[in-house]
Amino acid sequence: MNQTTSDKQTIVIKVGSTLIAPNGRVDRKTCLPAISSYINQCFEQGIRVVLVSSGSVAAGKHFFSNETPSAIEKKAMAATGQSEMIATWDSLLHKPCAQILLTQADLQERTRYTNIKSTVNQLLDNGIIPIVNENDAVTSGQFEVGDNDNLSAMIAACIHADTLIICTDIDGLYDKNPHTHDDAQLIKEVKTITPEILKMAGGSNSNVGTGGMITKLQAAQKATEHGIDTIIVNGKKKESFEALFEKVNPGTFFEAQGKPLQDQTHWLIHTSKAVGELIIKEEEDNKIAVNARNLDFRDIVEVNGEFAAGDTVLIKDVKGKKIAKATSLCSSCLLNFVNDHQDENTIMESALKQGPIIQKTELAIFAPTL
Template sequence: MKKSKRIVIKIGSALIAPEQDGCRSRYLLSIAQFIVRCRTRGIEVILVSSGSVAAGSHLFPNTENATIAVKKAMAAAGQTEMMATWDRFFDFPSAQILLTHGDLRDRERYTSIRETIFTLLDHGILPIINENDTVTTDDLKVGDNDNLSAMVAAAADADTLIICSDVKGLYNKNPNLHADAELIPEVTVITEEIYDMAGCPTSKVGTGGMKTKIEAAEKAISHGIDTFIVNGFEETTFDLLLAGNNPGTVFLASETPMQEAVHWMTHTASEQGELVVEDDYDMSDEHAVLSGESITEVKGEFSVGDTVLVRSEDGTRLAKATTNYSSCLLNFLAEQDESPISEKIQDSIGPVISEQDIALLEKS
């Protein structure tokens, strides 16, 4: 934290509306003071705040069996209350940014989001970001604000991500069930063993458990962002952070972070279709391009500029990439018999995927 210049802090629903009867300042005051103290030290802050549904639920009866439409209405009503609550704590301006995964996975909109965040920070305005639950659909939603906060941290070129939880950090076993559970203060590499330590969600209000927090940490550290999982319910957490101490679990940033465009393609953009290539096709060549001759099958419907998954015939996920051609054209070419016309088309077509638009995936 002492070296941080720009941080993202993620707050969950249980901190915003612990009793689901509107926003409460019980836990938010110490978080707001932390934000103020960071800004006083010259640290830029971006706040990712859940809680709109929880904040607005008290305005609707029978919320336990609420329909999707009612939950969206809760989000609409609760979002204004949540923003008003945050605004009450600060003597500087704040700005609301509501996002869906559809906004983040579209490169043009993603770039626009980056520019908006940078402009707000340049003018001393606190960006407060939440998923747009009022309009999002299953196809467009991120689903949890842990992963959203990691995507935002990457988009904002932050150097630190702080995810507030209801436990101190990652334990080797569930601390709510095992008295001998031990806190893991530092993680350098996220492995399957680390994921196995993640328990189920314990909060009745939030949607993200420890697993989503580790997923978020994995996204963030691959972009060079140190990530803390801390207990947001304890005031001492934020004093320790400001003092340069670790109050929970820190996931250390990769020493060789991904470039911004590659990170976006790997961790934010979702594939719209698949290109199946021959099993012996080598995607690891740094000058690799994907030509039509190497593709054995085209799956799904996608347009020029969409992100697609490249996999081998045996099912191995090789890469995510931006396609230069639509699925319609690629299928058309695949269906053509060898003829002078089809040969001319094949000869004139450029690479389906260019080398600068490929993000290799680690083989599991």
């Protein structure tokens, strides 16, 4: 571990449900004092901290009698538990706290995404700790991020954080499941997240949280590709946080990429969800058209999904290979109409006059491995 958070200006700390409310109630005594003490020390040393805190559903569970809650009951639990969770952090942290509840829709739309960055920085500039969580009380379907591991990486990228710390209930990434293999070895450092590394992640062993090790690796990949060092640590151990300040790696350290993705490209690949697909002809000329950012109506053979102009779409060839993600300048309705009338010269000539159908400045070409 070459750097620690002591050398950094802004860090994002993600704390999972298993640490906050392991038994359906907020646990103020086991893990939270050490985590909050670390955050307090960071601010004392001039390090800015954003806290991404899970636990609203778990914290609200004890207010409800149903042992197998429905989806809508879980939303009610989230609404109830969120206030208790915020109150707990507010009582443990030495700085005032601010609540930020987000959905995928907030991250999807560029203006709202930019507003998140501005609001978080304004809070930090005024010595206030932003506490971020997914808005589980209202979100569902395509507007759902799904887990706070990935949300924490999106927030870290959004605000250009230096370090992402993911607190969990084991020491880090192991080469095999440590719960079922006595010979499992902790991996101390990962320079590049390869397919082999991803295969090491098993499912979650907790019935409390929504993210297992795979979501933590996904988060680490998002963060490191934005130039953000990422550390998975055992949040149950006070020594983990002591080690961070002593410049000792207490878990698994993921090294930031030396050449991070540009902001717009990173947002398209890792944050914005594609709501539709454009299938292009399997010809070299069309792949060149994508790379040259001048894809037009003639290149499209199929349109999947319903989307509006300005939405993110996935571009694939006819064999299903992912080529790029882009912001569409046309709705699926218009694209389907023109595609259905390609033999009519007047309609095609009118369509071609509109120029490219993708936003040239908002296109991310996938690497061959994706």
